[in-house]
Amino acid sequence: MRRGLDYHIHTFYQKCGNATLTVENIIRRAEAIGLTSIAITDHLNHRGQLPNFRLIQQDIQQVETSIEVWFGCELNFEGCDGQWAYDEAVRDEYGFEVVVGGIHSAYTDSQDPMEVIDIQHRHHMRTLEDPLVHVLVHPYWFGDGDVNRRTPEWWQRLMERFPEDRITELAQASAANNSPIELNSAAIFHNGRYSEGFQAAYVEFVRRLAERGALFTFGSDAHDIGQLGWSDYAEGVLDGLGVPEQQVWRPTRKATA
Ligand SMILES: [Zn+2]
Ligand SMILES: [Zn+2]
Numbered sequence: 001m002r003r004g005l006d007y008h009i010h011t012f013y014q015k016c017g018n019a020t021l022t023v024e025n026i027i028r029r030a031e032a033i034g035l036t037s038i039a040i041t042d043h044l045n046h047r048g049q050l051p052n053f054r055l056i057q058q059d060i061q062q063v064e065t066s067i068e069v070w071f072g073c074e075l076n077f078e079g080c081d082g083q084w085a086y087d088e089a090v091r092d093e094y095g096f097e098v099v100v101g102g103i104h105s106a107y108t109d110s111q112d113p114m115e116v117i118d119i120q121h122r123h124h125m126r127t128l129e130d131p132l133v134h135v136l137v138h139p140y141w142f143g144d145g146d147v148n149r150r151t152p153e154w155w156q157r158l159m160e161r162f163p164e165d166r167i168t169e170l171a172q173a174s175a176a177n178n179s180p181i182e183l184n185s186a187a188i189f190h191n192g193r194y195s196e197g198f199q200a201a202y203v204e205f206v207r208r209l210a211e212r213g214a215l216f217t218f219g220s221d222a223h224d225i226g227q228l229g230w231s232d233y234a235e236g237v238l239d240g241l242g243v244p245e246q247q248v249w250r251p252t253r254k255a256t257a
Pocket of ligand 1: 104137
């Protein structure tokens with residue numbers, strides 16, 4: 001089923017998305033390719049980045065459109081076991097509606113897969129249980145440095161042998177907190193640094209999560225206007241697994257009228 005959801009999109013404002021990603025371009029492109037509900041979720045890695053969100057919000061308000069556009073941000077931990085640059089006061093001051101967040105580093109050079117998984121897992125659990133964060137972003141995405149420190153075969157084995165007890169914990173935390181796990185196109189399924197074997201194992205990881213009741217959402221993680229709509233692939237993955245519609249999360253609450 002083609003839903004046209006994309007709840008992870010960057011803009012040019014925080015310099016991670018490129019110049020093509022103005023808010024107006026995003027919305028016009030989203031309309032043109034048949035997206036129905038999107039969230040603009042630029043990086044909020046530190047509080048110095050907050051003022052740009054006023055500009056993003058103003059842009060959203062100025063573009064007339066019939067599609068649903070949510071105002072959001074993407075959080076990162078400020079260090080291993082660190083905090084977000086975000087709390088209730090920031091939410092209320094800026095009116096963020098869709099908050100996606102997660103860990104963005106391995107925080108270890110270890111070649112022991114369980115050491116890598118343990119660090120990721122405890123951050124994933126914190127994210128799923130955090131009432132201020134709606135979506136756990138791109139689990140088991142890693143940046144270039146972390147990826148290149150291990151072989152493609154190492155990454156594939158990590159995912160193929162992903163431990164059962166961690167799957168169960170993630171799925172239960174997702175269901176219990178109404179916190180979806182993101183299926184991310186740019187970071188995972190369209191990421192050329194991950195082998196086909198890794199990606200096949202990742203789909204199996206998603207299947208095991210789904211069987212245990214996890215909720216899911218879709219994100220292109222677009223850093224260029226051409227990547228908008230890549231969330232379509234993530235939707236296809238979930239549909240290919242036959243996951244029921246009630247396990248697809250959608251934003252439900254507008255913080256501002
Ligand atoms: Zn990210
Ligand atoms: Zn992102």
